[in-house]
Amino acid sequence: MEPLRSIPFGVVVALVVATGHPQGQVCSPPSFERSDYPLTGGSRTLRLGEMDGDGDLDIAVVKYPGAAVLFNDGRGGFANSSTTPGAGIVAYGLALGHYNSSADARLDLALNSADVISPRVSLLLNQGAGTFSPPALYGVGGASGSGFQGIASGNLDGVGGDDLVAVIAGSNGDRAGSHPVAVLLNNGAGFAPYVWYPSGGFFPQAVAVGRLDADADLDLVVTNGMSNNVGILLNRGNGTFVSG
Numbered sequence: 448m449e450p451l452r453s454i455p456f457g458v459v460v461a462l463v464v465a466t467g468h469p470q471g472q473v474c475s476p477p478s479f480e481r482s483d484y485p486l487t488g489g490s491r492t493l494r495l496g497e498m499d500g501d502g503d504l505d506i507a508v509v510k511y512p513g514a515a516v517l518f519n520d521g522r523g524g525f526a527n528s529s530t531t532p533g534a535g536i537v538a539y540g541l542a543l544g545h546y547n548s549s550a551d552a553r554l555d556l557a558l559n560s561a562d563v564i565s566p567r568v569s570l571l572l573n574q575g576a577g578t579f580s581p582p583a584l585y586g587v588g589g590a591s592g593s594g595f596q597g598i599a600s601g602n603l604d605g606v607g608g609d610d611l612v613a614v615i616a617g618s619n620g621d622r623a624g625s626h627p628v629a630v631l632l633n634n635g636a637g638f639a640p641y642v643w644y645p646s647g648g649f650f651p652q653a654v655a656v657g658r659l660d661a662d663a664d665l666d667l668v669v670t671n672g673m674s675n676n677v678g679i680l681l682n683r684g685n686g687t688f689v690s691g
């Protein structure tokens with residue numbers, strides 16, 4: 448192979464631009480340094496968000512029971528959670544959002560539950576210094592034993608704090624087969640009772656919030672586990688929805 452030094456400079460520049468590295472240089476695969484942080488109870492799903500106002504991403508984890516929050520030291524190290532927000536709550540998923548009217552930068556926690564009493568959302572307000580309020584409980588309908596996993600949040604109605612959306616994967620009794628999406632709107636002073644919308648299929652599992660059409664409001668997308676489809680719910684602009 449012709450030595451690199453004999454290749455005109457312009458060609459070398461072109462090679463660097465085209466390939467991202469000089470000819471002949473071997474790219475190393477990315478490597479990662481792992482650290483482990485034990486949690487009591489089983490750890491389930493997680494979310495990343497700014498939980499303590501210092502500008503870096505912290506980790507909120509659903510465990511069994513309750514949740515844990517691991518605060519970032521700014522260098523990718525995390526202190527083991529010394530508290531268990533929602534201790535005693537059996538939850539399967541969580542969302543992070545600004546659920547109260549205060550203007551603090553700290554994200555609050557919302558846990559979902561599929562306990563033997565009734566599906567519900569537990570709201571835990573972030574009080575700073577690693578502490579969270581006792582849970583405020585909001586029913587989302589459905590019968591005992593409903594599979595209830597997906598939860599997401601965003602300001603769906605454009606007023607007040609972030610709103611919540613939770614999916615209810617079937618039920619063991621009343622309303623069997625409804626498989627709804629429950630929306631709880633937050634006007635800043637608190638949450639209104641839930642409103643159900645069809646998920647577009649059976650056994651909804653996961654839900655996400657985002658702008659899916661050409662307007663500025665937040666829409667919903669749901670996976671329906673036993674229908675092998677995805678349901679789209681478009682926001683009418685006020686936090687009410689129509690199937691897309």
Ligand SMILES: [Ca+2]
Nearest residue numbers: 498499503505
């Ligand atoms: Ca932080």
Ligand SMILES: [Ca+2]
Nearest residue numbers: 606607608633
């Ligand atoms: Ca709202």
Ligand SMILES: [Ca+2]
Nearest residue numbers: 660664665666
């Ligand atoms: Ca929209």
